[in-house]
Amino acid sequence: MAYLRKVKNGWRAEVERAGQRVSATRATKAEAQAWALAEEAAILAGSRGEYPRKTLADAVERYRREVTDLKAKRSPAVAKADNLRFDAWLRNFPDLAAKVFHEITTDDLARWRDKRLQVVSESSVLREAQQFRPIWGLAIDEWGWAGKSPWTKLRKPRKGHARRRSTMWQEVRRLLRSGGYTTLLPPQTPQQEAVWAYLVALHTSLRSGELLRMSRSTVDLRTRVYHLPRHKTDRTAGERNVPFTPRAARLLRRLDAAAEAAGRDAYFTISDQSRDVLWRKVRDRVMIAGLHFHDSRAAALTWLSKRYDVMTLAKISGHVDINELFNTYYRESERDIAARL
Template sequence: MASIRPHKNGYRVEVCVRGQRDSQVLRTHREAKAWGSARETELLERAAKTPAELHTIREAFEKYRDEVSCHKEGARHEALRLNAFVRDFPRLAALTLAEFDTPHLAEWRDARLEKVQPASVNRDVNLIRNVFTKARKEWKWMEHKPFDGLDLPPDGPPRDRRIHPWKEVRPILRALGYVSGQEPRTKQQEVALAWLVGMRSCMRAAEILRLGSDTLSMKTGVARVKHKMQYVTKRPRVIPLPRRALRLLRVVQHREQCFTVDSASLDTLFRRARDSLMIQNLHFHDSRAEALTRLAREVDVLTLSKISGIRDVKLLLETYYRETPEQIAARIAKPAAASRRPAQ
């Protein structure tokens, strides 16, 4: 029962239901008694509900963003995607976890597929699935699995884009003002050097930009950089660098930070140079696949996996190894032709 006591501004009413306390100061005794009765009923109803009935999708997304995503390397991108769900689907975000189920996910999936590619939807699916897993296993906010029974869109075919050394690499380097063998003095020249390093080392753009005196050893030829899953592994990614990549990095090895350009500027400057040359369907990240395709001729698959950090050989083969059947046929035909030459 509510406790009511005189207060200098009227009457203070206090309620306590199963450990949950609340209080309010009201002008008259009658108002205090009415508020106490109503609030007590409200707390009793709340205490009878399960966590899934108390918490909304929005609350779960915000808790995951503020307590889990913030410790990841890709915290900003996860926050943007979670915030976009809440902004673009307010009706779904307002549902409680108990109300939210497979049909609501299907509604969201179909709406998203009208605007983005299946691969983008599947990336969002993985993030939302992680939120629900956390809410179920650790927070104990829910018991059911909304993703059970949901059909996911098939990913499109993997990219098979190769980078042409004469028609694309040289013009882009020229557009960025790159001079071979010289230390870059502009952001554009740094972008060009980073792209070349990517094509020789299999490194991601974010890993290249982290190279510096404390992460790169020219003596051992090894780089140790932070990566997006380090919050789980607690270890940096150790990258053995090919000789050609080390040769490119010599001009910036004396710097505390090899590259001063940030990730957003790198992407903008590269796209600007590409578009000025009217080169189609070329991404900075294609440099990683190009490097893996070239290195596949020189090292075995286990070494390639170690260099790239890709443990899934299927992913390595289907996504990053981009040599065409015609190129393979032309390459394996050369030794056969040479073996048929008459001995001198």
């Protein structure tokens, strides 16, 4: 049954059917009535079996086939990360995975959110929610598995503060020395490739997956531009052409010559996963705490900011949102800023 009452900012509609209670406020009485009728119909449809009794696990598997598998053809690393999150979600929350999809409530998702916040950061939970939520959109609009999304009223965790860990050149030198980097020689082993990748990242601000795809056919050493057709934001930003500094060009010339001598196009032979394992081993061996490979992007942009204006930096990094560039990747310490004043 639907109940309507006048409130300060419009009309409040409350619907109670089949043990479910939902409510909303609309500007006019007619809008509130229309909303109430739609909600009542959705609840009754579920209770009368008009939605299939598919579980969340079923929904995830179908979403993988229809969405994630297609993503894998364009961005294999991103698709692999998505699948790992799906696996962990179903494995760590078996009761939720086994629940009938259209019977999952906002309370169910709130319990998932609160348990995750006990072990990971707010940003991680937001990232997972951003991945999981579209399943409901597809299930409602195309599959006919549910009438409404329980995510609509779920309170999002407050986004955590941006990472502030800075990178010191003393740390870089220790990493390079331990990883077998030699100034005049290109990398000879997978471990050396990992530290070379880190050094290139420090001079270009490229992400790991982007720099590992560098090749003789995509890097123009004469104009100092890297053509990057696939990257993290290519769906919205399109292809990128990344300019790089003369210092970065000197590093890339060695990689280019080594690739030519080996008869291959790619500058690097290791995968992103191998690079991660190898780089972590070198980092742990020299006992550098709290440093992530991706911190190289922030370090590069912070150092480049001393020489180039913000619009040039955005062109180098590929940022459309200047606020993200400043708040997330500019990490110069207050002490260093004071020393320049």
